[in-house]
Amino acid sequence: MTIKVRFPKDIREYARKENVKESFIRLAETALAEAISNFHRRMIILQGDTLEKAKLAGILAGGVARVLSEYIPEFLERKLRDEDKIEVLYATDALGEETYGRKRFEEFRKHFSILAPNTELTSVTFKYSRDILGRTFDVLVLDLSYDYSPNDLGRIIETVRGGGVVFILTNPFEKWKDMWTGFHKSLVTPPYTIDDVKKRFNRRLIRKFTEHRGIYIVNADKKKIERRPRKNKSQARLPEREKVEIPEDIRFPKELYELCLTRGQVEVLRAFEDLIDNPGMIVLTADRGRGKSVSVGIASIGLAVKSKKKNFRIVVTAPEIENVQSLLKFAEKSLKTLGYKTKIVRENGLIKEVYAKGIGIRYYPPTKGYKQRADLYIIDEAAGIHVPILHKYLEKERVVFSSTIHGYEGAGRGFSVKFLKKAKEKRNYKEIHLSVPIRYAEGDPIERWLFDVLLLDAEPVELTEEDYELIRKMDVYLEEPDLDDWFENDREDLRHFVGIYVLAHYRNRPSDVALLADAPHHEARVLRLKNGKIVTAIQIAREGGIPKAVIDKMAKGYKPPGNIIPDMMVKHHYAKEFAKLKGYRIVRIATHPDAMDLGLGSKALELLVKEAEERGLDWVGSGFGASEELIRFWVRNGFAVVHLSPTRNPVSGEYTAIVIKPISERAKEIVKKANSEFRLRLTEWLGDTHRDLEPEIAKWLFETPFGESVDYPIYLTKVQRKRLEMFIKRVLTYDTVVDAVKPLVKLYFLDGWMRPYLDDRQIVLLIHRVLQAHDWKETAKLLNRTEVYTMVELRDVIRGLWYYYKHILNEEKDIK
Helix, strand or coil, rough: CCCCCCCCCHHHHHHHCCCCCHHCCCCCHHHHHHHHHHCCCCCHHHHHEHHHHHHHHHHHHHHHHHHHHHHHHHHCCCCCCCCCCEEEEEEECCCCCHHHHHHHHHHHHHHHHHHHHEEEEEEEHHHHHHHCCCCCCCEEEEEEECCCHHHHHHHCCCCCEEEEEEEECCHHHHHHCCCCHHHHCCCCCCCCCCHCCHHHHHHHHHHHCCCCCEEEEEECCCEEEEEEECCCCCCCCCCCCCCCCCCCCCCCCHHCCCCCHHHHHHHHHHHHCCCCCCCCCEEECCCCCCHHHHHHHHHHHHHHCCCCCEEEEEEEEECCCHHHHHHHHHHHHHHCCCCCEEEEEECEEEEEECCCCCCCCEEEEEHHHHCCCCEEEECCCCHHCCCCHHHHCCCCEEEEEEEECCCCCCCCCHHHHHHHHHHHHHHHEEEEEEECCCCCCCCCHHHHHHHHHCCCCCCCCCCHHHHHHHHHHHEEEECCCCCHHHCCCCCCHHHHHHHHHHHHHCCHHHHHHHHHCCCCEEEEEEEEEEEEEEEEEEEEEECCCCCHHHHHHHHHHCCCCCHHHHHHHHHCCCCCHHHCCCCEEEEEEEEEEHHCCCHHHHHHHHHHHHHHHHCCCCCCEEECCHHHHHHHHHHHCEEEEEEEECCCCCCCCCCCCEEEEEECCCHHHHHHHHHHHHHHHHHCCCCCCCCCHHHHHHCCCCEEEEEEECCCCEEEEEHHHHHHHHHHHCCCHHHHHHHHHHHHHHHHHHHCCCCCCCCHHHHHHHHHHHHHHCCCCHHHHHHHHCCCHHHHHHHHHHHHHHHHHHHCCEECCCCC
């Protein structure tokens, strides 16, 4: 038996006056009844070309808001929500005075404000949708009539709590599936035009509206209901939240435990209690909407108030400040619950700091958080942070790692495999997994729809022992998949392809899928086993072939959309001719997480370069965060480094490297010169711009697939040569001959394959002490040697280089 829902009489009369069909009212009542009965959400799609859909949304949303206000006491009694007021969100692409988006909003608000005058209405544009992160709404009106990105969709839908209704305004499906949106226009890059942009993602979205439970479709202009989903089994009354029992032997204030909505959240608070007297590490995982950030926010305050420290400081970090809004919001709520007066510091409308007497919580970017002094470090959405950065936090006494398993925040296998596996070797930790959703009850059909349409829960294909045998034999082939077939027919291959990225890469966004689907210059390649299973996924972007007029603009500072590598070559190497050449930029390449380090990535690169050559392309390249592992991978596969960004990525903490493998003779000539120029620049940058670059990475950046030395004159005066020999003979110290040593070391790194052999430690020593000019103490610590041993070893290395190079080192005349 379903809960009966009926709009108030005044709303029904108003609807009749506005020529709204009674069947539309009944549809909204049915959808809301199902949502309330199951503490799920329902969705109503309102198609149309006119303002009729906005009017209909205003009337139906007004009715929903009024009815929900009647159910609030019962919601609160069963602890299915934590607010005693109805909140409505209207989200659109634009709210400017003369925009169609504004006209639709005004039409909606005109009717809604009459029918639900006491309801709080928040309006936001997609550009500023991050401002509503951490908030929860009962009714959402999402205007997708013109522009939106899948990231907006994933972010905004999840703000709706159970018992709520989502209204989506769209163009008529027949029109929408063939139209270009603002998002599509952002995908245009020379030499392509808007006519080259695909519409696969919109068509997938439209199809998914018709496939899932809990979604109603109305054509507002035709005044016709086009879809009533099959009825769901509903309860006779509101469901109960799982019973949360507060343990008797708690150490945190009971008021904090009363904020918990699930047993899993109680378990999180219990784990934090163990940190009161002893250092420790907690690892918390969950799917989206399970309240992990909320529970960490509550628990962190419990730890702070029970700490014996007079001033308790908490550092919170995450890939983006948006990720920690729920955490900080509930930290503030917990403090207020305990009677504290709080002070909030915001940045661009988002909470950045929370303070109370003796307690301070502050957000820092991942690359800065570990450098701060604190009593507790919280790393939220840890899967979105580069593993080496996570290791910096691993050293802290009290640390909490929290991460989403499935979701657009990212669920990199790098966190679970590369990080946690090594973390176990260094320290013990308590692991907690939250499975029960808190915004809505389990089985919510809108969550299922969202995960499906955005491929948030995509997984790679399962591998068997037979598959590993094929991998060992390298019985594989490269294929260009038919993306029309993948998206139109919802092939499992698409889920397996995206699943490799979800589990192998540390950051994924819904818009990545749309980029693959619709961008005219983006394509997919897969490395398949002989039996058809996908083991390596590659996303490429066609770049180059840029018209001369655009190239001339690029040389003056214009940055064309896409074309990252040609743009870099024009601006940093003045290689205007390179922009005319055509190539593949590898946007992403990832191997099945269960088949890594078996040579599949290298094989995929080999076959992709072969394909590019057969198709008459000039080059294959890529840009990526420069870790030692990745630089080594690309260099060993014959790619030349041509650029390194001057600053680190604030999230990953890495510098971005760009590599190119030339194919045509003209490309070889240009790239060879660019690689030599880069190596020359690096010898100087390491003492300034990249003084903090890891020497292990710099070592690989100096490697060249061309095997040639840089044709650049290096001089020593007669006096410098004499002083260098005195240093080798232990008469002069290193600090007095740096000016003579550095040119010699520079010559070594600019040499080709004929340079003398040095082991990895000796190369790191030269980079760290000579080129980066770090002191003896820092260098000795890096090499795990004493300072005296480090000094002696450097002298020995310089002696060998001097004897090898002095006969070819140019000698400048004495300075007069």
